[in-house]
Amino acid sequence: MCRWMAWHGQPMLLEELLFKPEHGLVEQSLHSRMGAETTNGDGFGVGWYDDEPEPGAYRSVQPAWGDANLRHLAGHIRSPLFLSHVRATSGTPIQQTNCHPFHHQRWLFVHNGVIAGFHDLRRDLMLAVDPALFPHIQGSTDSEVLFYLALTQGLVDDPIAALERTLGIVEAVASSHGVEGAVQASIGVSDGERLWAVRYATSETPRTLFVSADVDAVRRQHPDRERLQMLSEGDRIVVSEPLVDLAGAWHELRPSSALAVDPDGTLHHRRFHPAAPAEHAWEPLTAA
Amino acid sequence: MCRWMAWHGQPMLLEELLFKPEHGLVEQSLHSRMGAETTNGDGFGVGWYDDEPEPGAYRSVQPAWGDANLRHLAGHIRSPLFLSHVRATSGTPIQQTNCHPFHHQRWLFVHNGVIAGFHDLRRDLMLAVDPALFPHIQGSTDSEVLFYLALTQGLVDDPIAALERTLGIVEAVASSHGVEGAVQASIGVSDGERLWAVRYATSETPRTLFVSADVDAVRRQHPDRERLQMLSEGDRIVVSEPLVDLAGAWHELRPSSALAVDPDGTLHHRRFHPAAPAEHAWEPLTAA
């Protein structure tokens, strides 16, 4: 059921966060402690922003811990904003097009969780995707459909509201199929400037989600920790499982809440509630 | 745009047809002579029937010519009926779920060709798939959608008629989108007993398709060709490009025609014409 992390701050080599922390994402691929699955070996991906118009991406079906290319790339790619994901499939094939992050134009999207009964809901959910976006769906995961539903629902204009409508649609479609507990989700999304994250589940405790605490206070508390000293005040890390290196330095997001990170690192949070999709109103039938 | 072959006859090691002929399918993956693309290096697949309830399958994203596993498997798997395919993508990702043959229960399906403008038609074509079959679509190719459309249209009951309806639907959907020359197809399909093949294109010369000629006559003509002497009378090979080993021993299927191979090897052929889907009749609106 996956693990993910996002970095928002000073330009940073990917390896500083993927490989070097004691309990970094690559180690989590082999031994996650908090996830529903302890091994996340069904694929890896990282997407990063730089000066190019669209984000870069590297997605691989190899387990992150054993991917020689990833190790090289992580030591050479430097970015102020990136999202990375290790996958444990809930049944869909292990292939690059099923690896996160999913990307569309400037947007990157990662998801840890599952849509219950997705096999049965898939057709109805894909039909709810904007027909102009439909052909861009390349894989077969629930997560990619969530992303394209969110784009359909206005992700570009108001990401959190769009995700509320998206999960509202999923819950409504699930309900119409008699599926309970439809959504399990910790979601990360970015446009290259801001970073948003959501923690939500229809009826269970949702997957965990943490954001790094005030960096300045952490640095003062741990003057002997070299990696912490290199952090700047606006640097933010959002993770589904804390990095041991920074134990005690995390805020846990409450269930049913959303987080936004501004370009300068300022944090905002608010409640998150899926929105029931509006009834289709009747309109008078007039000539075109 | 792919190449494929099918074997129907005495139990045969896969390598006898994939690797050993002078211009066998694996060599065609590297140097096809008649295909639209000369290199078919974007994946490989073979499906075979044996005593198990469903056919076996091996599909790989590696080029056939360099796949060490394929070489081993082809020297150990023996089957009286198998279909094999080398892929040259027309744009969809290189992943196992996009490799042929596609399989569903007892059925195997291979396709050489393309649906013009598939990117734009994909949603409408997927909507025409039986909702119960929809979630089984795992990849993103036009070919897999053709297979599930054909299953929707009754492939199990009458394969050729179902394919006529399937291509009729594709041409109708294409026409409604202003796409011309919708279908390019040489198709092979089997249920483990019989083998069917279709050669058809909406407006161009369709991909080639050949069936092996009367084996007895071929053996007498070429008494010095060892591989030919091991063929039995009911053995049939259907190929998109002739194997050099058997030059002069092939019947070319006419455009817009279909072929059927009976369990005993008897050949049938008939004209093939896509069937326009029935108009949706107007019905009186009454209370449910």
Added chain:
Amino acid sequence: MCRWMAWHGQPMLLEELLFKPEHGLVEQSLHSRMGAETTNGDGFGVGWYDDEPEPGAYRSVQPAWGDANLRHLAGHIRSPLFLSHVRATSGTPIQQTNCHPFHHQRWLFVHNGVIAGFHDLRRDLMLAVDPALFPHIQGSTDSEVLFYLALTQGLVDDPIAALERTLGIVEAVASSHGVEGAVQASIGVSDGERLWAVRYATSETPRTLFVSADVDAVRRQHPDRERLQMLSEGDRIVVSEPLVDLAGAWHELRPSSALAVDPDGTLHHRRFHPAAPAEHAWEPLTAA
């Protein structure tokens, strides 16, 4: 550090032993309980004997649990004698040529364990390989070098004695480099007729190794266990970790011991001690 299993008995579908037991090898790839590493996700391999002159093989760098081809093949390949292996690398690359079983002519070889300090010993050990065999080494593992050393030392004539000489050479070379505790090994080897296994470590407790107990007694004890009832008297399973399905039905091999399974399933065991390589005797220099 890997897990492996071998089957010797009636012809059996691979999936009966790889996938169906409660704690079969594929599940061990994800959650091993007794191995030094709990995840064995760095490659998979199976080699099997049939009527062809050399054994078949399928080796993959994907984790066994997620390999769609393995699932298909295991449901279609039936063999009276096969060896299978899940890998956890101790540092060498994840590539097919580093996956077990290694094969040479009729021989298959699997290894769970490690040669300490292999990086430093590799050159000397490769030099001890018969120059005629040297170019057949395709990968970079300690295990493959062990196999070619054993072939050099007479594996074909007396497998256990050859393995004693092989590990003797390894311990001598290690000693000359100041490396202690050179060998950790549970080894399986077969020529298609017989099966041999060794459990040995230079100075620690060696990796575990088990052979199935008297099948007849097991069947009588568990009349309600369907899978056990299908076993015949000469059927033998050798595993590095017991299958839960057959709990209580295993003999554990003692450290420093070897096992042989005759063609009819008869078991033999004896002590196993690496043989110090003979000193190179001085000989008079005479004309050739």
Added chain:
Amino acid sequence: MCRWMAWHGQPMLLEELLFKPEHGLVEQSLHSRMGAETTNGDGFGVGWYDDEPEPGAYRSVQPAWGDANLRHLAGHIRSPLFLSHVRATSGTPIQQTNCHPFHHQRWLFVHNGVIAGFHDLRRDLMLAVDPALFPHIQGSTDSEVLFYLALTQGLVDDPIAALERTLGIVEAVASSHGVEGAVQASIGVSDGERLWAVRYATSETPRTLFVSADVDAVRRQHPDRERLQMLSEGDRIVVSEPLVDLAGAWHELRPSSALAVDPDGTLHHRRFHPAAPAEHAWEPLTAA
């Protein structure tokens, strides 16, 4: 038998040279015109220099034309000095450790060509590698052994002289095995500051090798070619096959010659002759 290219000049996105030219390296992977093999689909690699102490590298067993990650990476990695290679195997396995460029500390190495009879010479050539370097050999190609032989022979101090000694050793070892026409080679090597290239064959016409001509003159001749106008005076491209975009703008290296590109782009060339390794002189046997 491969194709390669190297860039030395202003920082450049990889895609500008790999994907965008009419006959760029990725297109050459599918349709080479001058190589001994027309398809180079057995792996790809690129190594690049940036501000990190060692070069970055991405190597893949997928054909370059179909590698989705390569397409993304090439659009985001910018470097003033990189070497890239498409592979057509002469028999060794298709695996990342057999893909070029090979790297060791600051050094990158690519090779188009073959050592005749390498299967038989491999052991002797590997024995000639410095024992301290031996364990770094991870793959099974002739090319990687050439690289480690060259490092053994002083590549770091004088690359061209080291390559002359290296090929001299290969020719001597081949001769002792009765192998004729031992070397076919176009080689590229860099330390991140300079770039060297060699064109040599023992007895046949060696693989082709070209260096871009005076950029200033080319720009004036083709004022309408946008891509040419962005080139600066010190920019250099070395290729095994010319890019169509720059037709008429290439110098072909003579057989048996070497090229050096200075940090400022200045070109040097000289004759290249393998050096017979010094006879092992007899020395008096005295106490140590």
